Amino acid sequence: xxxxxxxxxxxxxxxxxxxxxxxxxxxxxxxxxxxxxxxxxxxxxxxxxxxxxxxxxxxxxxxxxxxxxxxxxxxxxxxxxxxxxxxxxxxxxxxxxxxxxxxxxxxxxxx
Numbered sequence: 001x002x003x004x005x006x007x008x009x010x011x012x013x014x015x016x017x018x019x020x021x022x023x024x025x026x027x028x029x030x031x032x033x034x035x036x037x038x039x040x041x042x043x044x045x046x047x048x049x050x051x052x053x054x055x056x057x058x059x060x061x062x063x064x065x066x067x068x069x070x071x072x073x074x075x076x077x078x079x080x081x082x083x084x085x086x087x088x089x090x091x092x093x094x095x096x097x098x099x100x101x102x103x104x105x106x107x108x109x110x111x
Contacts, residue, residue, distance in 0.1 A: 008032045023079040027071040030088060037091050038068060044098045051102060058098030064091050 005012075007021055007029035014036065017029045030036035041061050048055040067087050071079050 011035070023081050023084050024072075024076065027068065027079050027084055031065075031068045031072040037088060037095070038065060041065075041091060041095055044095055044102075047102060048098060051105060053105065054098060054101045058094055058101055061091075064094070 005020065007017065007025040010017065010020075010029065010033065012020065012035065014030070017026055017033075017035075021029055031038050033039065038061070044058065045055060045061065048058060064087065068091070070076070071084060071087070
């Protein structure tokens with residue numbers, strides 16, 4: 001018998017969550033867990049706001065967060081793998097671009 005693990009409070013990495021959870025629970029994990037992609041993006045947003053630039057380009061989580069919230073709604077029965085992975089990929093690209101922007105800005109200031 002498998003024990004249920006709550007995707008909101010599970011203290012696991014995103015890679016472990018991808019192996020352990022169904023697509024529905026994985027969407028919940030990424031939307032609400034402190035180790036999920038929404039928390040990572042929120043952290044980037046805070047750093048961009050503190051930097052003073054780049055928030056509108058890389059830190060605004062509006063549309064993608066709305067889609068992730070829709071996939072993680074409690075009354076939603078199923079989440080398609082391709083839909084979830086495409087959304088996570090788009091969010092990851094945005095986070096990576098924001099991190100690169102901050103790194104370039106920091107290097108420019110240091111030079």
